[in-house]
Amino acid sequence: MTRKLLHTALVLSLFLPGCRLENLSADQLDLITNSVSSTFKAARPISDEEEYYVGRAVAAKILTSYRLVNNRKLTDYVNLVGQAVAIHSEKPFTFGGYHFAILDSGEINAFACPGGIIFITRGMLDAVSNEDELAAVLAHEVGHINHRDGIGAISQARWTEALTTIGSQAAKTYGSKDVAKLVGLFEGSIDDVFKTLVVNGYGRSQEHAADLASLNYLAATGYDPHALKTFLDRLVARSGGSQGGIMKTHPATRDRVDNVAANMPEQKSDAAHFSERSRRFASILGK
């Protein structure tokens, strides 16, 4: 009954002239405020800060299988290209920022950990032909981060259980029992994300959306968006267009190429600057 009255008061106060929330008693106002707060907390998504900690742990898990390429000049260059497209994305700033690292692997792949750590393999660097193609690959990964695709892999049931534990604690620090429970849920969340990133890959619609994001970021940055199509065309040719192929987690399929072609932004090509970018790419990668 009280809830019904509160709801009525709330709606009336918002829509009827002359009916103002100031007319409610302090107790009623507190009740509404608490109701607003607890309702939103109960259903809240994973925060950017929590996403950051999940992403760090996913990266730490990936690094149990891969070593980093220890080449500061190359790493700095990849970070410059990555940051160039990231600042032209919807979310130029994440909780911990974007950081790009090169995995010492001949596989052709790239992984976007939730929060902003992006891995690209040495094999992928060998596979791209110029800076614009490298930017296309990194922009695709930035797209996954902007769309929160990695964090979206966490099972809803697991997150709901985590919220129950989180919600039962008023303090920022937890007792040992709650920590043990949260760590178990944290570990499960990391496994959910890891499986999607490294084993199963994203769904087709997520790949298409990340490709479209890549096109937009490339165009906004001033890179040639056709670079994404050129690169995907080459991958399709290499893999024979099969699912899986050389990029198990980002299958280069004909429908991805078609999706990219159908959504190609208008962009005037600037041959002089493209040459300059290709020159610095070749110089740093030794191509």
Next chain:
Amino acid sequence: MTRAIITGVILLQLTGVALAADTARVIVKENAIREQCRFFSPVKTKIRLNDRLTVTAKSGDWYKVTFKGVSGCVHKSAVEQKSFKLGSIMGSGKTASQDEVSLAGKGFNPQVEASYKGSHPEADFHTVDTIEGFKVSGDSLDEFLRNGGLNAQ
């Protein structure tokens, strides 16, 4: 009944934001207030997680803000402008953002990460920390963009 309450709550949230959104909470580890509303504009002061900024205007994807007497611009992705003043509508001193701030730091946090590290010594957080040190300065990124004929914004 539940649906009706949720509808009311959402309306209050939306209306509250529209009517009285004048503060913003920093939601990234660190960022900066810049002289002008664009990347690479000189930094006037650093801001950190949970700092509360007063929003004075909007300029595209940027907010014009003041913080500890310093005025400038911050990108919208670095702040959360949900911290509307319920008190200004309701006559109550309580704000939703106080709840948000108390919520910040809860959930998957450094304490959980530390405990996870203890049970997973193989997880390479040391290299993750190294990767988080891979940064490019605003000046070098600006120069990189310009040399490549790219947009600096």
